[in-house]
Each structure stands twice: as structure tokens, then as C-alpha cells.
Amino acid sequence: MLKIEFLYWEDCPSHPEAWQLLQEVLAEEGLDWPVERIQVAGDLDAQRWDFPGSPTIRVDGKDLDPPGADQMGVALACRVYRLDSEEGSRFSPVPSREMIRRGLLAARGDAAPGLTST
Template sequence: MTGPKVELLWWSGCPSHGQAKEMLEEALAAAGLDPARIETLQIVTTDEAAREQFIGSPTIRIDGEDVVPQDDPRPALTCRLYLRRDGRPGPLPDPADLRDALARALDRS
């Protein structure tokens, strides 16, 4: 499978991972990529969070890069809070941030 590696990391304590997967599938399809390429990984323990550099659920990485890098990326079993481009907080990244991250990855490949 060519193209970027796409990962969705999640923790069961946060309910937004299903919506994150749907959003990611839509973004991949819009970019002409097969949504089946998404690798999902459930994070269960704090050791796994540290090993995977998981800073909250859901985390989306493309080619190993977080689609919305954080200033203080401490691993934790927690829900993630994203700031959308209009300044509103929410449990999912802004769709434009996701599209931009995919576009950067496609430009590199």
C-alpha cells in the first residue's frame, strides 16, 4: 500500500473515537486514499501511552506526525481537547487541520 501511514490511537474512556474514525475515513476518501489504510490502536495502560507518545483520545497521526501537535505532549490516558481554527474547543480536530496534514503527507510521498 503506497501513500502515508495513517494511525488512529484511542482510549475507551473517551467516546469520540468513533466520530474521529468517521472523520478520518471521509478525509482519506476525499484525498483519493483508501479508508481501509487506517491503523487503529487502542491504548489501555499508562505504559502503552508512554510508549506510543499518546497524549489523549483520539490522537490521529499521519506518517508518525500528530495532525495537531501540542505544546506539552505528555503521555496520558485522558480525553483530548482540540482547538478548532475558529477558536472553539472540541473533542475532534478541525477538519481543515486533518485535510492539511494529509496534503502535506501526500506532497512528501
């Protein structure tokens, strides 16, 4: 069974939406994987968890958006995700449903229909 970590900073208003999206995608895919919910409370916690901002989702230690995490560095801040689509790119305070699904299925060893692993 894979390990999922949901890291968040309480002062960031987007973490409840990301938590809900994660729960929905897990249910849609029929994945009964435990999720460790980790509150990052200060700068020391941010360093300890190598925290690129809130919310962060890791599957078996791998961030859903490694390039985005690398760009953010370690910060006790709200995170920004770059979402690409046929219409272009936009920035969002939460990962997309597709980004979450792709990360979960890649960790499981699958590929979602119409999506490629990165």
C-alpha cells in the first residue's frame, strides 16, 4: 500500500479544497489508501518537511508537481500550481483533479486514460 502525505499550513485558505479533491479522486479510483494529514506549523516544520507551500501532496515521498515544488523552495506560504490545458496555462492555489489522479495512478503503476505520467 502506498503512503500519501497531505501537508498544509493552517493560514492558507486553499488547503480544504485540495483535501476534498484528494478524497474525491481516491474514491473515484477506488483507492483505499491511508492519507497522513500533516500540519506544518512554523518555519522549523517547513524545513523538517522540506515544505514547498500549502497544500502539498506527496505519494510515496514524491511530490505531485516536482518542478513546481523545486521552484517554490522551502516556504511557510501558500503554494501555486501551474495547470496546463489545451486552452493554455493558468495558475491555481490547488492541484487539479487530473494532476492528483495522474500522481496517484503513476505511483500505482497505471496511466489514466488520456493522461501521461511525468
